[in-house]
Amino acid sequence: MAEQTTDVLDRYRQDAELSHGELWLRYFELGGMSTGLQLEAFLYGALAPSAHDHDLIAHALNERFTELGGDHPVPYVEDENDN
Amino acid sequence: MTTGTTPIADFGVGVSVVGERAILAVRGEVDMLTTPDLIAMVDAAIDDGHRSVVLDLAELDFMSVMGLRAIAGGADRLEVAGGALTIRSPSALVRRLLDIMGLAGLVHLEEPRPFGRLGPEQSGPPLSAGPYSHLRRVTAVPSDDEVVNSALRLVVALARAAVGGADGVSVSLRRRGCLATVAASDQTIAEMDAIQYATGEGPCVDASVEGRWFHVQSLDTECRWPAFTPGAQSLGINSILSSPLLARDKPVGALNIYSRAEGAFAPNDQKLASVFATEASVILTEAGADVTDDQLSSRFQEALRTREVIAQAQGVIMERDGVGEDGAYSDLRRFSIWNGTPLRQRAQDVVHSTQRPEPHLGAPPWGGHDG
Numbered sequence: 328m329a330e331q332t333t334d335v336l337d338r339y340r341q342d343a344e345l346s347h348g349e350l351w352l353r354y355f356e357l358g359g360m361s362t363g364l365q366l367e368a369f370l371y372g373a374l375a376p377s378a379h380d381h382d383l384i385a386h387a388l389n390e391r392f393t394e395l396g397g398d399h400p401v402p403y404v405e406d407e408n409d410n
Numbered sequence: 411m412t413t414g415t416t417p418i419a420d421f422g423v424g425v426s427v428v429g430e431r432a433i434l435a436v437r438g439e440v441d442m443l444t445t446p447d448l449i450a451m452v453d454a455a456i457d458d459g460h461r462s463v464v465l466d467l468a469e470l471d472f473m474s475v476m477g478l479r480a481i482a483g484g485a486d487r488l489e490v491a492g493g494a495l496t497i498r499s500p501s502a503l504v505r506r507l508l509d510i511m512g513l514a515g516l517v518h519l520e521e522p523r524p525f526g527r528l529g530p531e532q533s534g535p536p537l538s539a540g541p542y543s544h545l546r547r548v549t550a551v552p553s554d555d556e557v558v559n560s561a562l563r564l565v566v567a568l569a570r571a572a573v574g575g576a577d578g579v580s581v582s583l584r585r586r587g588c589l590a591t592v593a594a595s596d597q598t599i600a601e602m603d604a605i606q607y608a609t610g611e612g613p614c615v616d617a618s619v620e621g622r623w624f625h626v627q628s629l630d631t632e633c634r635w636p637a638f639t640p641g642a643q644s645l646g647i648n649s650i651l652s653s654p655l656l657a658r659d660k661p662v663g664a665l666n667i668y669s670r671a672e673g674a675f676a677p678n679d680q681k682l683a684s685v686f687a688t689e690a691s692v693i694l695t696e697a698g699a700d701v702t703d704d705q706l707s708s709r710f711q712e713a714l715r716t717r718e719v720i721a722q723a724q725g726v727i728m729e730r731d732g733v734g735e736d737g738a739y740s741d742l743r744r745f746s747i748w749n750g751t752p753l754r755q756r757a758q759d760v761v762h763s764t765q766r767p768e769p770h771l772g773a774p775p776w777g778g779h780d781g
Contacts, residue, residue, distance in 0.1 A: 355717065358739070360568065360571070364685070382743070386746070393750055393752075
């Protein structure tokens with residue numbers, strides 16, 4: 328198990344006012360293939376998501392922040408790799 | 411069943427005794443194959459007279475729902491004997507699962523991992539005030555709601571895609587005392603289940619009743635279910651993996667994975683099956699707790715439709731721009747960010763562009779009449 332010791336994604340989730348179930352639906356809707364439990368493990372840093380999975384989660388959260396009138400605070404792994 | 415020959419790389423339990431406490435340090439994966447070993451170790455500690463048993467999960471890599479049931483069983487036995495079970499270093503996921511399954515009040519938790527950040531307690535007292543306090547918020551398995559069926563169909567689709575060797579997947583659920591198939595990947599698989607209901611035997615039936623998993627390596631050599639086996643063979647199925655589904659810690663059904671091949675399910679597939687069975691169990695346990703059935707059902711259908719549209723749009727972009735799957739997805743995502751529009755909307759526009767000419771590709775609106 329990767330030793331990622333961050334729940335930074337889950338804190339974004341809380342800021343986005345999404346339940347774990349609703350975030351999973353949005354992630355699944357965008358094409359995600361991991362189960363709800365795996366998603367929770369990603370959020371809490373108990374498992375390291377693939378770059379693609381991470382970016383799906385990030386985008387699901389960012390779309391939610393847009394709905395709430397905000398910006399896109401969650402960074403994408405792919406964009407970091409491009410820079 | 412040839413559990414003895416299946417390589418389980420890392421599972422192990424180190425036992426030490428500190429004062430009156432028996433400490434079982436669990437390593438590796440507690441899954442369908444290794445849970446019985448864990449149960450045996452806990453039982454041995456209790457039989458040895460220990461009334462305080464500590465399960466140290468610091469080295470744990472995976473915990474199946476069956477493993478959690480084993481923990482709950484150990485906690486029950488210890489409570490009856492006037493003792494207590496402590497879980498040391500539970501991961502955030504284990505804590506969450508204990509919470510979801512209503513087991514958090516049964517055990518003591520201590521020394522959470524640093525990334526836990528879940529509760530105010532850093533050690534000592536159990537997370538919830540009284541035993542079974544979480545059970546009250548969860549009702550019995552919903553009787554006929556489409557929402558649960560939708561969720562379970564999703565699990566079936568995911569399991570079918572994810573488990574290597576799977577030719578078909580189904581979920582059986584006991585409702586009003588009778589087992590019924592609520593989700594199946596195709597008709598043959600539904601018939602496989604039906605034969606078991608009709609004969610009253612088979613791995614699906616037994617997993618649903620006994621709450622443990624059943625693995626059939628080959629029906630050619632199977633003798634546990636003489637009435638069921640010939641019918642299954644006539645449908646071309648040879649190996650089966652049935653994992654129990656639990657709601658509130660009680661077996662209520664089974665996730666069944668079928669294959670035409672003999673010995674189709676490698677240890678990793680068995681673990682994946684356990685993951686999906688856990689997922690289905692959580693759905694069953696949580697069903698109806700947060701969202702109304704109609705809302706969730708329509709949300710699922712909408713999510714499935716959107717998923718399909720996004721996949722189609724990816725295909726269009728791959729074809730049009732000569733890029734790979736990931737490149738096509740990036741294209742959609744970046745457009746969505748730059749324009750502040752949902753990705754699904756861009757996907758829909760891309761798909762529509764192939765169905766009829768986009769405005770700027772047809773007669774230009776700014777001066778088409780001039781020729």
